[in-house]
Amino acid sequence: MNLAQQLQHLYSEFGHIEGIHIELHKELIAVAVNNSAAKALIFLQGGQVAEYQAHGHSKTLWLSSSNRYQQGQPLRGGIPISWPWFGQLAQNPKAITAQFDAAAQPPAHGFARNNLWQLDSITPVSSSQTQLKLSYELAAEQQALWPYASRLELTITVGEQLELNLVVTNTGSKPFSYSSALHSYYAVGDISRCQVSGLEEQRYIDKLDNEQVKTQQGLLSISSETDRIYQHSRLQQKELPTIRLIDKEQQQQTLIHSSGSHSTVVWNPWRNKAQHLNNFADDDYQQMLCIETANVGEDIVTLAPRQSRQLQLAIKPQPLSAT
Numbered sequence: 001m002n003l004a005q006q007l008q009h010l011y012s013e014f015g016h017i018e019g020i021h022i023e024l025h026k027e028l029i030a031v032a033v034n035n036s037a038a039k040a041l042i043f044l045q046g047g048q049v050a051e052y053q054a055h056g057h058s059k060t061l062w063l064s065s066s067n068r069y070q071q072g073q074p075l076r077g078g079i080p081i082s083w084p085w086f087g088q089l090a091q092n093p094k095a096i097t098a099q100f101d102a103a104a105q106p107p108a109h110g111f112a113r114n115n116l117w118q119l120d121s122i123t124p125v126s127s128s129q130t131q132l133k134l135s136y137e138l139a140a141e142q143q144a145l146w147p148y149a150s151r152l153e154l155t156i157t158v159g160e161q162l163e164l165n166l167v168v169t170n171t172g173s174k175p176f177s178y179s180s181a182l183h184s185y186y187a188v189g190d191i192s193r194c195q196v197s198g199l200e201e202q203r204y205i206d207k208l209d210n211e212q213v214k215t216q217q218g219l220l221s222i223s224s225e226t227d228r229i230y231q232h233s234r235l236q237q238k239e240l241p242t243i244r245l246i247d248k249e250q251q252q253q254t255l256i257h258s259s260g261s262h263s264t265v266v267w268n269p270w271r272n273k274a275q276h277l278n279n280f281a282d283d284d285y286q287q288m289l290c291i292e293t294a295n296v297g298e299d300i301v302t303l304a305p306r307q308s309r310q311l312q313l314a315i316k317p318q319p320l321s322a323t
């Protein structure tokens with residue numbers, strides 16, 4: 001189906017639902033959701049939530065204004081999905097890299113964020129909650145890069161909080177291992193006036209300091225380039241603590257609750273790296289912070305045939321005075 005046919009099909013299937021608009025942003029199709037609690041914008045490419053704003057609050061997610069909305073090119077901002085590897089493939093654990101042909105030139109953060117997902121349903125659960133289901137199906141022979149039959153299902157619930165549930169299923173006959181991340185970009189008023197709580201005393205791998213393992217002392221503040229993997233599994237915790245992103249500039253906080261994950265990536269490129277990133281203006285680092293619900297590092301997932309694994313995230317904005 002070409003773009004016009006896809007649009008026509010989506011419009012006839014979902015266009016009649018109250019509060020739903022099917023939109024075209026240059027080459028990419030998006031679904032705009034607006035209900036009595038919040039509004040959101042979700043792209044079919046990558047199953048990517050690009051915007052989320054609960055009414056009465058500022059925007060929770062950061063989205064680059066330099067995005068070019070081209071097919072096959074991931075959008076910077078919102079919540080891209082990294083799968084089946086994280087960052088550069090070569091930096092993933094051997095159980096993952098061994099599955100790939102060394103000659104291939106794999107895209108950073110896997111290929112799920114670059115490809116078109118299918119919109120399966122939109123359900124207005126109530127006047128304040130809208131649920132979208134998307135899927136991305138891979139046949140074993142579909143790509144040389146990933147010869148494993150697999151299915152990704154993403155449920156997005158837009159309401160007074162934003163909820164994502166990513167289910168990965170091995171639909172084939174061979175086991176496989178993957179890393180994944182809900183690579184969330186949070187919007188902040190001023191990065192130098194933010195703090196993150198919930199990571200205190202947690203051990204992390206400092207990707208900018210020879211992968212040294214360090215321990216978080218007190219609340220996290222960002223004042224230089226930061227690229228860390230907090231490895232909660234080392235503390236043998238079943239669930240992650242709720243992370244709170246405190247934004248003093250906007251007098252807002254975001255509560256981040258994850259499950260199915262034992263690792264959290266925290267990333268801000270800061271001034272120098274910002275100049276080398278695509279779809280990123282030189283001073284954008286001041287308005288964003290990535291806090292990523294992940295299965296990375298030693299927290300990778302291995303699925304036997306017919307097994308599934310869930311990765312869940314709930315994001316709730318609150319005024320800072322609610323603490």
Ligand SMILES: O=P(O)(O)OC[C@H]1O[C@@H](O)[C@H](O)[C@@H](O)[C@@H]1O
Pocket residue numbers: 087108109183227228265267277290292
């Ligand atoms: O530019 P990309 O491919 O979206 O990646 C952005 C960043 O994503 C973060 O998750 C990684 O920890 C960083 O190392 C990386 O630079």
